[in-house]
Amino acid sequence: MNIVIIDSNFQDNKPEQEIFQAAGLEVSFLSGTEEESLKVVGQTADAVLVQFAILSKDILSTWTRCKLIVRYGIGYDNVDVEAATELGIQVCNVSGYCLDEVADHTAALILGVSRRLLPLHQAVERGEWAFEPIVKPMPKLADTQVGIVGFGRIGERVLQRLRPFQYQVKVYDPYLTAEAALEKQVDKEDDLKTILEQSDIIALHLPLLPTTQHLLNAETLGWMKPTACVVNTSRGALIDTVALAHALRAHTLGFAALDVFEQEPLPAQHPLRDCGNIWLTPHAAYYSDSSLLELQRSAAEEIVRWVRGEQLYSPVNRLA
Template identity: 35%
Template structure:
């Protein structure tokens, strides 16, 4: 297998040592693209047997650049950045790592929900501004136990969130009607884009909390801002956004009733090592037939 080459399109970590430690001993030559734009990737993909991608767009042109291409491996859960239809048309396999960060994302989701429910962002900023005690802007603040949470997307992560929240005495379901907390874990597909819109938010209990650690485009951010302004939502916790990075002048950045995190719900040291090893191993498995 020494003549086989893997192109890594982009990385979100300092180097490719973990990937190389898996692929090198299996006989693969590994290269990292100098940039993640389409023109660069088309040039770098020529002659590649496999593509390993994190966030870069693996378009039909990138896929067509190598007549040797056999597999595109996603270093992550979703396949939003890969032209899966083109891969299928050309007989190119597509792999992903769907379950490496279930614990991390579920924990991050619950942390956001609890912090918002207890109005922690508002209290933190008030204390730093010299205030003390309860504030009108944070009232009423209801007891968490016995409230209702709606989980949109009851897959691996959604189910893990449900298990954690039941431990706090919450009623867990999938119906947003009169829900106190809504956690979004839907995959991004044509029928889920802007799934959480003004009509859906109108169904929740006034003063509800929204958390999205799934896909940014599943939530209509403008509808969220309107719901916060009207009081239909009392808070929102967002780890993902329709456009990333979030624009520097985005109005969400100025709000006290929102917690923003930079698409890091997946992260722990252990999760990152597991992700990188398994993504690289999926390439090895594809060529030695152990994925069949």
């Protein structure tokens, strides 16, 4: 059984190696992620672990031996899942990792935006003390409506964190049934335009799919209040960031707080950098002292389950 780690940015891969060793499996490492190297690895590996490398249909079509891809992380848009399915390759992610960290980061951004912490901090740095002209409008939290777009495990955790602060929270998710919303005591909105029009803060918690790419664009951003804020800790390409920068500069949108971007690292000349009315964090919402260790172990454990013929914890495609 040949297992290959294609790429990762961890300090080391000892957690995976320990798990594979305990299961009697060996792992090797790909030295580079150039296209030709990626094509070769799938001809010799039975299973691969991947973090950032793009596994396109062109690459996967050469993988005559590989039968399993496990992606380090929740998102898997760097893997052509449709092509993998056609080729009989099982794709898995690590869906249970960093849920609390991302929810905490999101809630922290929402609270910081609500209390105008950035402009207040900047005012003190400038030597100013009269703050009312800077922070208005600033309704109390109980008068602030948050719209959570996407109500999976992270979206639900964000709601749990916001409830003690008495925010008015509505949820938009086409896959959330009325029965499930009632059971979870969720105020469900069935129309995206309505939740964008009514919310003071929008928090995105969606996978990146063809149907969700640029969900927030010039048109849909225009539905929002000029004082509203967008928070995105999910996938960068859910937002047309050039359109977002234009809306922020024109003050047709009040604020944005982003942890993820269409291109990472965020390019030095990207217009978002000069907006002013924005918080930018470097795709750090997933991080805690324990989250990366959890990610590495969980990814390796999925491969061990596959080798043993056990039920997989987080498959993202279904093979015939």
